Amino acid sequence: MQTYYKEIFSLEKLAKAVNSSPRTLSRLFRTRLQTSPAQYLISIRMEKSKILLLNTEASLHDIAIAVGYPDGYYLGKMFKKYYGTSPVRYKNKLITQPSWRDMPSQGAQIDIARTQPLRYIDYDNHYQYNGEGELPMFRNAKPSLLLTLLLCFTIVLSACSTGTTNSNASSNGTPTPSAETSTGANTDKAAVEAQTRIISTVKGDIAVPTSPQRVVVLYLLGDVLALGIKPIGVSDVSEGAAFEDELKDVQKLGTWFEASPEAILALNPDLIIVPSEETYEALHQIAPTVLVPYEKMSTEERVSFIGQVVGKEDQAKELFTDFHKKVEDSKQKLQEAGILDHTISIMEGGKDNSMAVVASKQFGRGSQIIYEYLGMKAPEIIQQKIDTATGADGESVSFEVLGKYSGDYIFRSSYDGMADLTQNPIWNNIPAVKEGRLMEIDFGLGYYSDIYSLNVQLDYIVEALLAAPRVK
Known part of the structure; x- marks a missing residue:
């Protein structure tokens, strides 16, 4: 990425280059670099654009092309988001500083030659642009203006296809609109x-x-x-x-x-x-x-x-009437099985001798179903945080003290490339793990908190708990 930052990138392409899957690569990036591949590429492009901005007289458009963006507008938007100010203001502010002229020039290291506009797509950052058929007059137009113009073209084309003149009507067989039709604007508006x-x-x-x-x-x-x-x-x-x-x-x-x-x-x-x-x-x-x-x-x-x-107001009410009934039925099943009053932990990760433990009802990974709707509890050290959390929250816990954070049952968020803990002695000595009450919940299944996903999560979590060995 440092070498080919101008090229077309996708998460799939990067993953293939390092013999990985897109999902695994994204997870590894976040674990090792605390960022996504997309954000890492942006940081490279921003640094290169800053060097060109300060050390050459190139236009924003040429700098944009040089670092992998289609035009100056997109570069300006990304630059301001990244550095907190526009490229012009950034440069003007530094130029006024006496030490700026003494800075060594680095602009020659980057090729300013024009290349084709690029297309970049990633799960964490979606940027898409197609240079084919681009109209030069629109190159620097803001999206709002471009969209307005496109909509206007649509209206004009629609009018041209239906509002032909008498001469055109005679040649293509389309009848000329009658006076009655053309004066029916009020009827159309009402419709x-x-x-x-x-x-x-x-x-x-x-x-x-x-x-x-x-x-x-x-x-x-x-x-x-x-x-x-x-x-x-x-x-x-x-x-x-x-x-x-x-x-x-x-x-x-x-x-x-x-x-x-x-x-x-x-x-x-x-x-x-x-x-x-x-x-x-x-x-x-x-x-x-x-x-x-x-x-x-x-x-x-x-x-x-x-x-x-x-x-769909009525359907929305019915959804929650049915959902709440399903929750109550599920709680009764868990109560009858002697599970409802036991503690549950939700965990993710496991590398670098630490594990992330969910400490909120809004973190996903099944937390809303377990801690809010089913009303089950976590170990006290985590439950205190769950009771006071106002948003998504989690805690990184060292393996040495992980036992204190482990409930009678553990759900572990699973994904391709997650840490293999099968040979970890500390992990394997946690009672829930040793006695078979460790269950996996797919990261994708637990990611969303919409009513559709909550219904499926509820079924999965309850079935997994009922199938697990009972606490002795």
Whole structure:
């Protein structure tokens, strides 16, 4: 990556180069370097762009091409996000410093020659650009302007295809619209209004389709699926997710925080559902876009709100009526089996002589099912933190004291390339491990906390507990 930072990269390509799988490589990056492959590549490109900015008179566009971005706009956006200020301000500030002129020039080390615009896709950072057929006049246009222009072209083309002149009508057999038809604008407007509803959101009142047919969803995939709506486009799906098979044929748009606006526009959605301010700002000009502030909502509040957005309020209520009944039935089964009152730990990792222990009901990995809905407890040293946690939280625990954090039952988040602890004497002497009450839960299955995933997680966790040996 240090040598070929200008090239087209993908997680699959990197993994193949080191004889690994994409998932394993991503995990190893995070473990060893505390970052993702995508962020590591960004850091390289930012450092190279800074050197060129300070030591050459190259334009932002030429610098962008030199470090692997398609144009100056994208470079400027990434530069400001990384360094906290624009490239121009960054350079102007340093130029005013007396010592700047004495800095050795490093710009010659980097090739400024123009290359083809690049395309970069990764699970942790999705950036996609296709240089084929690019219009020079749009090269430096901001996404909001570009999207507006594309929408205008669509409207104009639609008008051209239906509003032909008399002479054209006689030549292609299409009748000229009558005066009655052309004066029916008020009727059309009323028909459009009848097909939309106004809903209140954190971004104000928004008109959404009464019955959306072409929905794009980022991150909140399972909630929408559970309401009976099959999206036409979604953010990347974690391998092993409860709904992976249902969405296998649906177009993937990249990570939820950097989904491609161009790809979404091409899908012609009538409703977009997003989880963050950044995604809302990037996409709201394409179609009616609803921001769901999921981190500030309970699961039930979130699903109820999404149900209102898509016109499925009754289905949302039924989902939770059925879910709560299922939870109570599950608790009764565990109680009758003598399991409900025993402690459970959720762990992940195991390298470098330490293990991550979940200390929150919102961490995923089954924590919401176990600690919130089933109401089961962790060992006291962890339970104190679970009771006070206000968000996702975990703790790195040394193997020497891991026994204090280990419950009567242990769920370990599993993934390709995780640490092999079968020969670790400390791990094997933990009672839950020694006596067969260690269970694995797939990372992808436990990653999401939507109502669809929670239902599947509940089934899996309860079945695993019932099948495990009882505490002696």
